[in-house]
Amino acid sequence: MVIKKNVRKKIKKKIKTKIKKKIMTQGRKFKIGKPILEVKNISLSFGGVKAITNISFNVLEHEIRALIGPNGAGKSSLLNCINGIYKPQEGQILFKGEVLDKITPNFIAQKGISRTFQNLALFKRMSVLDNILVGRKLHSKANFLEVAFQLPRAIREENQNKEKCEEIIKFLEIENIKNTPVGKLPYGLQKKVELGRALATEANILLLDEPMAGMNVEEKRDMCRFILKVNDELGTTIVLIEHDMGVVMDISDRVVVLDYGKIIGDDVPDNVRSNKKVIDAYLGVAHD
Amino acid sequence: MKPVFMKYTKADIVNFVVLLVIGFLVIPNVITTDYWYTSILIPWLCLTLAALGQNIVMGYTGQLSLGAAGFMCAGAYACYNMMLRIQDMPFLGALVLSGLIAAGLGIIFGLPSLRIRGIYLMVATLASQFFIVWVIDKFGWFKNYDVSGSTTFQKININGVAFTSGHMMYLLVAAIVVVITLLAINMARGSTGRNWMAVRDMDIAAESMGVSLLKTKLQAFAINAFLCGIAGALYTYTYLKTVEPFAAFNISLSFKIMFMAIIGGLGTISGAFIGAAFILLFPVVLNAIGNNVFHGMIDATIISAIEQVVFGGLIITLMIFEPLGFAKLWETLKQKVIRKKS
Numbered sequence: 001m002v003i004k005k006n007v008r009k010k011i012k013k014k015i016k017t018k019i020k021k022k023i024m025t026q027g028r029k030f031k032i033g034k035p036i037l038e039v040k041n042i043s044l045s046f047g048g049v050k051a052i053t054n055i056s057f058n059v060l061e062h063e064i065r066a067l068i069g070p071n072g073a074g075k076s077s078l079l080n081c082i083n084g085i086y087k088p089q090e091g092q093i094l095f096k097g098e099v100l101d102k103i104t105p106n107f108i109a110q111k112g113i114s115r116t117f118q119n120l121a122l123f124k125r126m127s128v129l130d131n132i133l134v135g136r137k138l139h140s141k142a143n144f145l146e147v148a149f150q151l152p153r154a155i156r157e158e159n160q161n162k163e164k165c166e167e168i169i170k171f172l173e174i175e176n177i178k179n180t181p182v183g184k185l186p187y188g189l190q191k192k193v194e195l196g197r198a199l200a201t202e203a204n205i206l207l208l209d210e211p212m213a214g215m216n217v218e219e220k221r222d223m224c225r226f227i228l229k230v231n232d233e234l235g236t237t238i239v240l241i242e243h244d245m246g247v248v249m250d251i252s253d254r255v256v257v258l259d260y261g262k263i264i265g266d267d268v269p270d271n272v273r274s275n276k277k278v279i280d281a282y283l284g285v286a287h288d
Numbered sequence: 289m290k291p292v293f294m295k296y297t298k299a300d301i302v303n304f305v306v307l308l309v310i311g312f313l314v315i316p317n318v319i320t321t322d323y324w325y326t327s328i329l330i331p332w333l334c335l336t337l338a339a340l341g342q343n344i345v346m347g348y349t350g351q352l353s354l355g356a357a358g359f360m361c362a363g364a365y366a367c368y369n370m371m372l373r374i375q376d377m378p379f380l381g382a383l384v385l386s387g388l389i390a391a392g393l394g395i396i397f398g399l400p401s402l403r404i405r406g407i408y409l410m411v412a413t414l415a416s417q418f419f420i421v422w423v424i425d426k427f428g429w430f431k432n433y434d435v436s437g438s439t440t441f442q443k444i445n446i447n448g449v450a451f452t453s454g455h456m457m458y459l460l461v462a463a464i465v466v467v468i469t470l471l472a473i474n475m476a477r478g479s480t481g482r483n484w485m486a487v488r489d490m491d492i493a494a495e496s497m498g499v500s501l502l503k504t505k506l507q508a509f510a511i512n513a514f515l516c517g518i519a520g521a522l523y524t525y526t527y528l529k530t531v532e533p534f535a536a537f538n539i540s541l542s543f544k545i546m547f548m549a550i551i552g553g554l555g556t557i558s559g560a561f562i563g564a565a566f567i568l569l570f571p572v573v574l575n576a577i578g579n580n581v582f583h584g585m586i587d588a589t590i591i592s593a594i595e596q597v598v599f600g601g602l603i604i605t606l607m608i609f610e611p612l613g614f615a616k617l618w619e620t621l622k623q624k625v626i627r628k629k630s
Contacts, residue, residue, distance in 0.1 A: 083496060109498035121493035123486050125555070133479070134486045138498040140479045144507060147478040148471040150295075158295070158478060201497060 030235030032253065033061035035097075037082070037113075037205060037237070042091035044077055051077040052088070052261045059205070064231055064238045066248045066269075069258035070281060075241045076118050078258070079207050082239075083115055084108045110138060114203035116194040118210050118241075124183035128193050131182055132168055135200030136161040168196045172226060188219040195226060206230070208240040212247060220244065224251055249273060257281070295477065311462050316455060325454030326527070332568050333461045334523040339548035339560040340472055341515030346546070347554030348481060349508035350488030351401045352409050355416035356516045356545040358397075361537035362420050363390040363517025364441075364524040365430050371442050372432060379444050379525075383464075387517040393420065394513020401505045417542050425533045438532040441525050457526040464522065468515065473557055475511075484508055485555070516545075551606060553615030562614040574598055 035058040044052040052074045059065045067075045080086040082093060084103040093100050095111055114135070123131050140161060142154035169178050172192050177185060182193055191211060198206055211227070212220045228251055230236050242248050248255060249269040257265035257272060259281040265272050272278055291297055296304075319325070338356050345353050366386035370377050393416065400412035424430045431439045444451040444460070451457050475481055486494035487504045495501055524531050544567055552563020578591040586594075610617045 105495040106500055115496055121490045123489035126485050130482055134482050134497050144480040147480045148475045150474050
């Protein structure tokens with residue numbers, strides 16, 4: 001255990017020194033700006049069970065926003081509300097200052113919000129490359145007849161999309177498996193492919209639902225590197241749910257803490273760490 | 289494998305040329321008996337087209353549907369009425385239009401797929417099977433008020449060339465099948481096919497990537513019905529010639545087409561060809577074996593019963609050992625041979 005702890009510390013240090021420091025010293029290429037996504041008074045219940053109660057928070061442009069909380073706190077439900085899979089009974093979601101009224105997954109995708117899923121929602125029988133190519137859907141305008149007859153626009157788009165996806169595959173360092181059906185890949189790699197698919201959409205906001213769950217330390221380190229790099233180089237705003245506190249505290253700019261569907265903390269990592277309510281929620285405390 | 293021409297690899301082009309040579313040079317020169325054309329090759333190609341459509345909606349898009357014969361019936365009678373009522377209607381034009389009419393019906397009968405899925409959807413799509421055939425049988429207009437209840441389809445004539453012999457009709461059907469198969473391959477390998485498969489494998493994720501479920505599902509149903517419509521028109525014009533709607537387009541034809549798609553291999557183009565050949569030809573082969581080998585030893589009725597048993601047994605064995613069908617079996621064999629060589 002002692003050795004393991006040391007290794008973890010070292011790796012964490014590495015992340016910090018390598019990327020975080022670079023960002024800290026040189027300053028970010030994309031300065032954190034105005035709120036891009038705002039959630040206002042969202043409530044969601046399934047029958048009598050209240051999953052989310054009156055939650056409001058905002059996400060600033062180009063920042064990394066973490067959502068944490070114990071199991072069942074409503075983190076994934078919240079992402080599903082933003083994504084349009086669940087319809088909240090109350091509340092509003094604002095994107096770039098305008099209220100989104102007709103929220104469906106398709107509509108949200110067109111707005112430029114992409115996501116990954118907690119329990120992996122990859123296209124299992126398709127190859128890695130094909131999975132990532134599906135992410136390019138919104139960048140291909142050719143209809144099925146153009147594809148069937150291989151008209152110039154369809155060919156041109158296909159080539160452009162393939163090129164872009166090869167870039168992403170190279171970035172994620174998964175070139176060697178690009179033709180393997182994703183169903184045959186180990187968990188860690190599948191998570192990477194899912195990130196790749198979300199990246200392929202070139203979205204403004206990425207919603208990552210536990211991108212590092214079930215990964216070993218090394219894979220986690222890689223994933224952190226990718227997330228920070230995407231945020232740093234492309235300026236993509238990132239909302240992520242994660243259970244590994246070390247990771248959350250290291251890479252995120254601000255943290256929202258949920259418990260039983262309510263917000264119990266919303267601050268920069270250092271303040272969240274010392275928040276009494278948060279400590280209670282995680283360690284458990286006797287209720288009066 | 290790098291593409292050589294457009295997006296086809298060298299192996300694709302070699303396969304394509306070999307098949308073209310066999311289909312258009314070898315077969316027409318080697319086979320001279322009309323029986324082979326009219327009773328085996330032509331129905332095989334027609335049903336392949338229908339199985340291809342079934343494969344697109346079921347294998348690629350993952351929407352269980354059972355009503356191919358209904359769309360075939362619609363296509364056949366649309367073509368018949370256009371040829372009958374519109375003067376100087378070119379046959380190929382009527383063929384494409386009847387495909388489009390069937391596609392329109394496909395969209396209507398595909399609507400339940402937006403709400404229900406799986407086995408329940410299959411039951412809902414049965415509507416096309418019963419409704420279309422019933423309408424055509426009920427209203428005499430479709431059959432040009434023929435008192436006998438059956439319809440005799442016109443002779444095919446394209447630009448003054450009559451397609452009456454089995455040989456000529458085979459060439460016509462084969463040419464149409466080649467064109468449509470190429471289009472289907474282009475779609476299946478391109479962005480269209482990826483959208484289909486994304487909807488099949490994980491619809492919520494597909495939607496989150498911007499793939500419209502409504503559009504993709506209905507598109508698949510429309511393409512399925514289009515292919516079935518053309519298949520139905522060709523099937524009646526070149527094979528059946530005289531048709532009674534309820535007898536020709538019954539539910540067992542729908543089932544047959546679905547089995548062709550499944551046994552050939554869901555989600556493959558070649559599977560439609562292999563599956564159709566298996567379902568259609570294997571009973572013929574078994575019959576020939578039964579009659580020639582056991583002739584005189586066993587009663588003919590028992591032979592035909594045994595044929596059914598063997599056929600059913602073979603299907604069960606195949607589905608147990610290779611649920612992905614013949615196309616997958618072929619793929620594994622090919623890879624084994626390549627591995628042995630290297």
